[in-house]
Amino acid sequence: MVDLTEYERRGDLDAPFELTRKHERAQKTAERIREAVRCDVAPLTWEAYVAGEPCPGCGLPYRDGEPWDFKGTMYFTEEERARYDAEEARFKKAHGDCRSHRHSVSGSLTMHCGKCCPPPPLSPRQIEKIGRLLGTPKQPHELMRWRLRLYCGHVVEEQAHYTHKTLHSAFTGSTSCPECGLDPATIVDGEAVGLVEEPPGPAKPSPAAPPRRSTKPRKPTRAELEARVRELEAEVARLRGS
Incomplete structure (x- = not known):
């Protein structure tokens, strides 16, 4: 289970929708940034x-x-x-x-x-390298569901990796609205509501196999070595006496 209290909660999605000047400034900033980097010419x-x-x-x-x-x-x-x-x-x-x-x-x-x-354009080698860096697609139990209220007033559900605990890290402050098509649409309110799927349970242990005897010789302890030294010293003394 994921502790939802660790995730950011902004505003109240059940409260009446009301835009503020802060929301309007954020929307204008998002539009200005999107317009500055948007290129309509095909590469x-x-x-x-x-x-x-x-x-x-x-x-x-x-x-x-x-x-x-x-x-x-x-x-x-x-x-x-x-x-x-x-x-x-x-x-x-x-x-x-x-x-x-x-x-x-x-x-x-x-x-x-x-x-x-x-x-x-990217070279085929660069595309292959980026594919390796992105790795395999995320599994459903790795995706957190978020309810978002957007600048246009629509409440939508989006997904992001569960490691993103804030709206900014998950969506960089804005997204596109699937209802009216507004893009970018600043996120006004939002909350995490749960994983797409619960993580799989622990794997069942396999039947216990009989313990295998180690073929590697056991290393003698310090006490055993000291006793063996005393035995050898006594044997040397006996041989000298005889």
């Missing part, structure tokens, strides 16, 4: 990327023809400084109002906007 396939096709968002290459070794701005030569400053100016002019992150490929200087430019 390249791995084959197209390897063939050298440019970014479908801005038309610039992911991999520059002239290699770039980023060793820290304080170590730039005059030529490297000029090249770096020119790329900075170009990026700010093209994406200064996007208010998103930037990304680039190792060994290339050209920067791409997180809102306008899809990231380069």
Whole structure:
């Protein structure tokens, strides 16, 4: 059994629904973050990327023809400084109002906007490695059920791994509403209600097998060794006397 008192409980799901300014600020923040990282341009396939096709968002290459070794701005030569400053100016002019992150490929200087430019695709090896890191799918007895009241007013049930004891660690503060489609929908109230399934009981012990005799010789105790030394000393003394 899982102790539900260890899990965060926010608000009262049975109380009348009422939004506060705090909820409105949280919803606006979630929308701003989602909008900043959302890119509607489809990424390249791995084959197209390897063939050298440019970014479908801005038309610039992911991999520059002239290699770039980023060793820290304080170590730039005059030529490297000029090249770096020119790329900075170009990026700010093209994406200064996007208010998103930037990304680039190792060994290339050209920067791409997180809102306008899809990231380069993962290689088959990277996909395989991520699959190994994620591991096997979680079992039902490892998933905690949560009842959530969302910014839109709907009360829904979501699941997260039982080790997440707070709403933020389980859902990062927001989710999508399956009722009206609002995405993101800030979590207003929430509580853990129980595991999807109870953990399996302990395995039944198998019939006891007869104890196996060890074939390894027993190590003598200290007392036995000391007694054996005394016996040998006495035997030596007897032989000397004779």
